[in-house]
Amino acid sequence: MKKTPLLLLTVALGLSACTPPNTTLPADPVNVTVLGLNDFHGYLEPSGFRPAGATADIRAGGVEAIAAELSDARKANPNTIFVGGGDLIGASPISSGLLRDEPAVYALNAMGMRVSALGNHEFDQGLAELLRMQNGGCASNDTAKACKFDPNYRGASFQWIAANVAYNAASGKTGSPFKSYVIEQVGGARIAFVGAVTAETPGIVSPEGVKDLTFSDPAAAVNRVLPEIKAQNPDAIIMLIHEGGEIAAGSTDNYATVGCKSLKTDSPIYKIATAVDPAVSAIITGHSHKGYNCLVPDPTGKDRIVIQGEQYGHLLQRLDLTVDKANHKVMTVKAANLVVDYDARAKAGQLDFGMTQLVTTAKARVEAISSVEIARLGSPQIRRGYTAAGAQDRTIESALGDVVADALLDAGKPQGAQIGLMNPGGIRSDLPDSTKIKPGNAVNFGDVFAVHPFGNTTTVLSLTGQQIDEVLEQQFSGANATAVKLLQVSEGFSYKYSQSAPAGSKINIADITLNGTPISATAKYRVVTNNFLAGGGDNFAAFKSATDVVQLPGLADTDVLSNYLKAKGPSLTNTVKGRIVVLP
Structure with missing residues (x-):
């Protein structure tokens, strides 16, 4: 070689x-x-x-x-x-x-x-x-x-x-x-x-x-x-x-x-x-x-x-x-x-x-589960965020982040969910990885598991508009100040943030909208996320102030994404929806 x-x-x-x-x-x-x-x-x-x-x-x-x-x-x-x-x-x-x-x-x-x-x-x-x-x-x-x-x-x-x-x-x-x-x-x-x-x-x-x-x-x-x-x-x-x-x-x-x-x-x-x-x-x-x-x-x-x-x-x-x-x-x-x-x-x-023998043995142990086809997408692959040089970037909105947040919202709607939020560190692979693209844009359970390997469960909770603003500010402050973790957000929810503004003041609450209307600081909104983030994980402590918390037992992250792909697969493409607007 x-x-x-x-x-x-x-x-x-x-x-x-x-x-x-x-x-x-x-x-x-x-x-x-x-x-x-x-x-x-x-x-x-x-x-x-x-x-x-x-x-x-x-x-x-x-x-x-x-x-x-x-x-x-x-x-x-x-x-x-x-x-x-x-x-x-x-x-x-x-x-x-x-x-x-x-x-x-x-x-x-x-x-x-x-x-x-x-x-x-x-x-x-x-x-x-x-x-x-x-x-x-x-x-x-x-x-x-x-x-x-x-x-x-x-x-x-x-x-x-x-x-x-x-x-x-x-x-x-x-x-x-x-x-x-x-x-x-x-x-x-x-x-x-x-x-x-x-x-x-x-x-x-x-x-x-x-x-x-x-x-x-x-x-x-x-x-x-x-x-x-x-x-x-x-x-x-x-x-x-x-x-x-x-x-x-x-x-x-x-x-x-x-x-x-x-x-x-x-x-x-x-x-x-x-x-x-x-x-x-x-x-x-x-x-x-x-x-x-x-x-x-x-x-x-x-x-x-x-x-x-x-x-x-x-x-x-x-x-x-x-x-x-x-x-x-x-x-x-x-x-x-x-x-x-x-x-x-x-x-x-x-x-x-x-x-080769070890890999073959390990794959055989899980083949019956891994190979189950989940859906067929509207494009060969839906990707996470990447820099121009091809390195993974968790500081930007991504096509796959949009899909995962939408899947959470869909799963939480029976509990009144209005907003889906997903931590980028919980999205571990593209869907599918570029080495596993299949004919007909098919994805199997192994592909879904690679995206969500943690087995996190789903949580619906209530946050005021002010608390939502605090959650979004925590993307850029505290322990996240030197390693921004940009939450991926669901359809209908949007906000703007300023790159140059100091930590804690990057977002004007008037620039946070739900279905085109600015959120109210005092109104309560139903938010769906995973149990890790809901518990304050990834340094998002503002989630700990939530009320009316409902755990959805038996609904793991792989189930949430699989169900959404089955319902929407052909309409899903590698397109960033532009829900997060970056200002100078």
């Missing part, structure tokens, strides 16, 4: 991973390759990805191709280690999600993953279930899915880590259920990996699942544990963190840009990177689903690599380190994002056979 040469970012560090000795010994260098996978989300199969400079999607990712990339890397350098940046499981397509992500864990085990940061989605099913995923067993909170891939689920052979997660006082426990770091032997070198997860985890997962835990500031937590790590004289320290950022608006940089200086300075990862001890040689990140390979100044002002590899296994983050074992320091580190080109691997006959 012809491969594009990697562009590598090289930083000469000259930094000890620990307190330097009084005397310098003759150097004993070894080359170590670190390959990182972030935001995998159980995507056993490839999905659509648009490489930099391309005009069409390719099939990228998929464990068959990821394993082949790992094999090539290990042949080129036996001193290669495979690590994770979090969200390896959760929000997964049906071939893994309907089997409680056990196939994804088994795939990662077989590919030799050694350690991963925890991600917020690892907590989707609660702490007890996460510990089962780590340690094995079948005592799950969803026995209909657990141990259906393997009746004796063995758990992860890699270690999930996070220095900033601990038991809280209410739990009656001390310490943490997770390790803060691990030290791995790679080619005779001792590489320390210290982990952290986004501190906003409690606001973006079910509160009940993390009620016994605290999530502290990642930089402070990592800095607290570094003296303990340094005391063990590792030869390098790498940070794995499930937190991210994105390239600043207006920049032409992308995941393939080497040494970018355009990472948004107000993004969470930028602030964390500038605060973490310089002994950390590089930072592997995740969470924002944005690919970048950037330089960010450490607390001393020296550039340090901060890298993220997009999502779903489309990219592998690659670090090539030259480590001086004698003096316990990193001499140089190079960084690149590697495209996992499934199509090229398949054409060259280089897909990993063991992973």
